[in-house]
Amino acid sequence: xxxxxxxxxxxxxxxxxxxxxxxxxxxxxxxxxxxxxxxxxxxxxxxxxxxxxxxxxxxxxxxxxxxxxxxxxxxxxxxxxxxxxxxxxxxxxxxxxxxxxxxxxxxxxxxxxxxxxxxxxxxxxxxxxxxxxxxxxxxxxxxxxxxxxxxxxxxxxxxxxxxxxxxxxxxxxxxxxxxxxxxxxxxxxxxxxxxxxxxxxxxxxxxxxxxxxxxxxxxxxxxxxxxxxxxxxxxxxxxxxxxxxxxxxxxxxxxxxxxxxxxxxxxxxxxxxxxxxxxxxxxxxxxxxxxxxxxxxxxxxxxxxxxxxxxxxxxxxxxxxxxxxxxxxxxxxxxxxxxxxxxxxxxxxxxxxxxxxxxxxxxxxxxxxxxxxxxxxxxxxxxxxxxxxxxxxxxxxxxxxxxxxxxxxxxxxxxxxxxxxxxxxxxxxxxxxxxxxxxxxxxxxxxxxxxxxxxxxxxxxxxxxxxxxxxxxxxxxxxxxxxxxxxxxxxxxxxxxxxxxxxxx
Ligand code: UDP
Numbered sequence: 001x002x003x004x005x006x007x008x009x010x011x012x013x014x015x016x017x018x019x020x021x022x023x024x025x026x027x028x029x030x031x032x033x034x035x036x037x038x039x040x041x042x043x044x045x046x047x048x049x050x051x052x053x054x055x056x057x058x059x060x061x062x063x064x065x066x067x068x069x070x071x072x073x074x075x076x077x078x079x080x081x082x083x084x085x086x087x088x089x090x091x092x093x094x095x096x097x098x099x100x101x102x103x104x105x106x107x108x109x110x111x112x113x114x115x116x117x118x119x120x121x122x123x124x125x126x127x128x129x130x131x132x133x134x135x136x137x138x139x140x141x142x143x144x145x146x147x148x149x150x151x152x153x154x155x156x157x158x159x160x161x162x163x164x165x166x167x168x169x170x171x172x173x174x175x176x177x178x179x180x181x182x183x184x185x186x187x188x189x190x191x192x193x194x195x196x197x198x199x200x201x202x203x204x205x206x207x208x209x210x211x212x213x214x215x216x217x218x219x220x221x222x223x224x225x226x227x228x229x230x231x232x233x234x235x236x237x238x239x240x241x242x243x244x245x246x247x248x249x250x251x252x253x254x255x256x257x258x259x260x261x262x263x264x265x266x267x268x269x270x271x272x273x274x275x276x277x278x279x280x281x282x283x284x285x286x287x288x289x290x291x292x293x294x295x296x297x298x299x300x301x302x303x304x305x306x307x308x309x310x311x312x313x314x315x316x317x318x319x320x321x322x323x324x325x326x327x328x329x330x331x332x333x334x335x336x337x338x339x340x341x342x343x344x345x346x347x348x349x350x351x352x353x354x355x356x357x358x359x360x361x362x363x364x365x366x367x368x369x370x371x372x373x374x375x376x377x378x379x380x381x382x383x384x385x386x387x388x389x390x391x392x393x394x395x396x397x398x399x400x401x402x403x404x405x406x407x408x409x410x411x412x413x414x415x416x417x418x419x420x421x422x423x424x425x426x427x428x429x430x431x432x433x434x435x436x437x438x439x440x441x442x443x444x445x446x447x448x449x450x451x452x453x454x455x456x457x458x459x460x461x462x463x464x465x466x467x468x469x470x471x472x473x474x475x476x477x478x479x480x481x482x483x484x485x486x487x488x489x490x491x492x493x494x495x496x497x498x499x500x501x502x503x504x505x
Contacts, residue, residue: 006035007123008113009502010066012106013150014128015046015095016084017305018399022150022225024050025252026126027063034499036123038063041109043070043102045082049277068105072098085305086333086340089195092306096130096208103133110141123502126223129156132215139218146498147216148223151398153248154234154426155419156224157181157241159196160216163209166201168192180241185233191425193440194417217242223498225250225398227483227491230476233430247498249491251402251480257385258406258484283379285372286329287386292368293327296390296470299412299454300383302331303395307416311335311348313445318353320450321371326390326458328357329372329383336441344375384409391457393437396420396427405433408477410469412453416441432472435465 009030013023020042027038040050044067054060072081075098077091084092106125114121121143127134129149138145149156161180162168168176168189175186195205216222221244228235228248239246251258290298299321303309309317314335321328333340335348346354357371380400383389384407392404393412401423404411411434413424427434437453438445456465483491 008037010122010125011040012127014130019150022252041066043082068102132212135218145219147219152226153224153231153238155422157237158422159419160213180237190439191421193421221245224248230479247494249495280376281374283382289372290386290388293388295387298388299328299391301393304397307395308333316447318349319447323451324454331374331378396423405476406480408474410473412457414438
């Protein structure tokens with residue numbers, strides 16, 4: 001590992017679960033390989049949650065946290081609303097604009113560190129790609145700024161490039177080219193899920209995102225939560241787009257799930273599920289359920305920390321899962337239009353669904369339940385690393401994608417927002433590890449489509465894709481493991497190069 005003289009690195013993640021956790025993992029990785037002091041700065045609620053995770057994990061003990069003053073109510077948000085989890089889109093845009101108010105407290109933090117360290121500013125500020133303004137703060141203090149995207153390279157490049165160019169504007173249908181991508185990677189209007197669909201350059205999201213992304217192009221370089229051999233095309237596109245050094249230092253996954261030996265006890269709990277908040281079910285109950293079913297047979301269904309589907313899709317999904325006759329674990333949240341963190345109601349599911357799928361069939365030899373319904377939040381890592389899990393019906397958030405592929409579990413893709421549809425596209429076209437079920441939270445999905453997608457992923461029918469998908473997913477798993485292998489892995493090398501760059505330039 002490169003040597004250094006122990007300067008200070010300040011990190012600034014966006015306030016969403018899927019961003020905070022990879023930032024924490026990045027801090028751990030840097031700390032293991034250098035003597036830098038690391039301070040992660042965020043709003044008080046998020047800092048409290050991160051601290052509680054760090055306290056339970058010896059490998060995070062030395063990370064510092066700084067609370068940046070933040071008043072959600074000054075920006076039209078309910079008090080304590082400082083994280084996107086279970087947040088409706090209307091509040092999400094408010095949270096984005098509110099995040100701009102973190103600039104002054106970040107400046108005070110950097111000034112304090114500079115003062116404490118005899119006039120020497122932090123070595124750099126590593127900020128989320130939603131916080132392009134951090135490049136200006138760094139400049140003002142005579143230090144450098146690096147942008148860290150917690151998303152993959154393909155997804156980040158497509159997302160940033162589309163917001164900067166809005167290549168689909170004025171287009172009714174058909175395919176279009178996204179700048180930074182080769183012509184063969186044509187995108188389709190149906191890939192525009194979430195707010196970019198309606199974006200015209202002057203909408204609220206464009207007015208927030210476009211300047212931030214433009215500013216990130218002033219940073220000294222980018223770090224990306226991927227590896228080059230895992231995403232060669234995406235990495236090339238990102239380099240093409242940002243025209244800055246790009247270090248692919250990921251996937252930043254907990255050691256327990258990428259360890260090369262598979263000896264780790266599958267019931268060990270992994271601490272980073274959801275800092276400071278309880279799970280919807282004990283991990284042991286999921287493991288027990290999975291233990292009852294054969295290898296590669298269970299379909300795991302979960303849409304991440306901030307997405308849910310419509311009520312009618314919920315009923316179709318339930319009916320499709322039932323019709324598939326495959327065992328499943330489904331993480332349920334109230335449908336669109338309801339409080340996502342609230343209680344589930346029976347009326348949102350087909351009549352008698354829960355009873356039917358969770359009943360133990362006394363007549364059959366093996367008394368096992370077919371479905372496990374989890375309210376709100378599941379121990380996803382434990383589920384994915386269990387050998388009975390055969391496919392992941394996922395919204396294709398990048399963390400979920402990495403967690404699944406690191407275990408060789410293929411994906412049934414149903415992207416909902418952000419860059420998820422580009423992740424699904426990349427997984428289907430470049431990696432061959434994903435069956436696409438639908439695009440967008442409001443797409444109308446039928447039970448038959450659900451059943452067929454499940455069959456294509458876990459079934460063994462003659463001519464079915466299942467076998468090939470699973471082989472490709474195992475190849476992806478190997479690429480991930482190789483990338484993070486000490487001594488030879490490309491991501492380990494990229495991290496050392498980045499750290500060397502900090503010391504020498
Ligand atoms: N997650 C979890 N249990 C759940 C839902 C999500 O542990 O019931 C974790 C999941 O393991 C992943 C993260 O939350 O690490 C979700 O991140 P992702 O990037 O997939 O999606 P996002 O929430 O950002 O949309």
